[in-house]
Amino acid sequence: MSFYDIYQEAKNIDFEQHWQSVTDNDILRILTKERLDAADYLTLLSPRAADFLEPMAQRAHRLTVQHFGHTMLLYTPMYLANHCANHCLYCSFSALNKLKRKKLSLAQVEEEAKAIAATGLKHILILTGESPAHSPVSYIADCVGVLKKYFDSISIEVYPLSTEEYAQLVAVGVDGLTIYQEVYDEEMYKHLHPRGPKRDYRYRLDAPERGCKAKMRTVNVGALLGLEDWRKEAFFTGLHADYLQNKYLDTEIGISVPRIRPNVGGFSPKVDVTDRHLVQIILAYRLFMPRAGIAVSTRERAELRNHLIKLGVTKMSAGVTTEVGGHSEKDSAEGTGQFEISDNRGVDEIKQMLLSQGYQPVFKDWQCIDGEMPGESV
Numbered sequence: 437m438s439f440y441d442i443y444q445e446a447k448n449i450d451f452e453q454h455w456q457s458v459t460d461n462d463i464l465r466i467l468t469k470e471r472l473d474a475a476d477y478l479t480l481l482s483p484r485a486a487d488f489l490e491p492m493a494q495r496a497h498r499l500t501v502q503h504f505g506h507t508m509l510l511y512t513p514m515y516l517a518n519h520c521a522n523h524c525l526y527c528s529f530s531a532l533n534k535l536k537r538k539k540l541s542l543a544q545v546e547e548e549a550k551a552i553a554a555t556g557l558k559h560i561l562i563l564t565g566e567s568p569a570h571s572p573v574s575y576i577a578d579c580v581g582v583l584k585k586y587f588d589s590i591s592i593e594v595y596p597l598s599t600e601e602y603a604q605l606v607a608v609g610v611d612g613l614t615i616y617q618e619v620y621d622e623e624m625y626k627h628l629h630p631r632g633p634k635r636d637y638r639y640r641l642d643a644p645e646r647g648c649k650a651k652m653r654t655v656n657v658g659a660l661l662g663l664e665d666w667r668k669e670a671f672f673t674g675l676h677a678d679y680l681q682n683k684y685l686d687t688e689i690g691i692s693v694p695r696i697r698p699n700v701g702g703f704s705p706k707v708d709v710t711d712r713h714l715v716q717i718i719l720a721y722r723l724f725m726p727r728a729g730i731a732v733s734t735r736e737r738a739e740l741r742n743h744l745i746k747l748g749v750t751k752m753s754a755g756v757t758t759e760v761g762g763h764s765e766k767d768s769a770e771g772t773g774q775f776e777i778s779d780n781r782g783v784d785e786i787k788q789m790l791l792s793q794g795y796q797p798v799f800k801d802w803q804c805i806d807g808e809m810p811g812e813s814v
């Protein structure tokens with residue numbers, strides 16, 4: 437059994453019927469429950485639940501403080517390459533787009549690492565486009581070898597790998613995996629991925645589970661919000677995270693809530709996901725999975741990110757560029773980015789903002805001691 441079996445059942449739910457039948461009392465009853473089930477989570481994603489954002493926010497805040505304290509983990513992405521074999525309609529890196537293609541040498545990776553490390557960050561997320569030919573696992577492993585000198589936690593956001601390939605990267609020092617399904621609706625997935633290896637819906641859907649089997653310490657899933665009905669996509673994402681959390685007890689499961697951003701190619705999202713919608717998703721998810729991380733990136737603007745801190749978010753990016761080499765050679769890297777960002781604040785500004793809200797910016801909550809890999813018993 438994999439999450440695909442759960443998705444197959446869940447997609448047949450009569451969502452509209454469920455949401456139309458939701459009453460105020462249903463929501464008030466759920467807000468007093470100790471543990472929520474999937475039906476409760478679906479109810480909290482209903483249009484009617486949008487009238488209860490304030491009590492949901494209060495409960496979400498309490499649960500987050502209970503499990504995470506007043507802390508916010510900070511990290512930044514580093515783009516190693518933007519070569520891509522896929523034709524995703526919504527992404528600047530699509531093989532069809534005329535974009536300056538670039539891949540960092542190991543010396544350039546080191547320059548990037550120095551520039552990021554100078555800001556104090558200790559957690560890093562490395563990304564490539566999805567081109568095993570340009571960015572093979574061996575190249576990613578070599579980059580990790582360089583980055584280990586500067587960072588205590590290294591996560592990857594790359595093309596889906598086999599369990600063995602994930603295990604190879606864990607063995608050289610990767611401890612986290614982020615992989616978005618982009619869109620859980622299988623028909624829409626086919627439409628948005630017309631060509632390239634990414635067309636294989638099932639291989640991507642099962643990738644987070646392969647990461648868990650390979651003993652990744654953290655695994656983050658997510659849907660790219662705007663590609664389909666956000667209520668259903670948020671529901672499937674929550675089910676996916678819940679499935680992994682229940683099955684892989686030694687892996688920390690989290691979700692990300694990326695909204696689609698302007699990109700080369702000018703793709704227009706099908707669905708408008710407003711700020712209130714985003715808040716509802718975060719609150720419903722926090723109430724459903726109190727112990728799970730929630731990450732918000734610089735796709736969101738500064739004012740909104742400031743506001744989201746007390747609503748359940750536990751992880752934020754800071755000092756971000758989506759350009760390849762953008763941390764160390766800003767001018768020459770222009771034009772290689774994946775999408776536009778909305779919050780341009782540097783690490784110090786984010787740090788001060790968190791402190792002003794009574795939150796502790798956390799630069800490091802993990803260190804892999806040489807010889808001990810994540811998941812090994814001591």
Ligand code: SF4
Nearest residue numbers: 520524527529530566
């Ligand atoms: S979303 Fe990923 S796979 Fe699709 S074009 Fe962008 S980088 Fe390539």
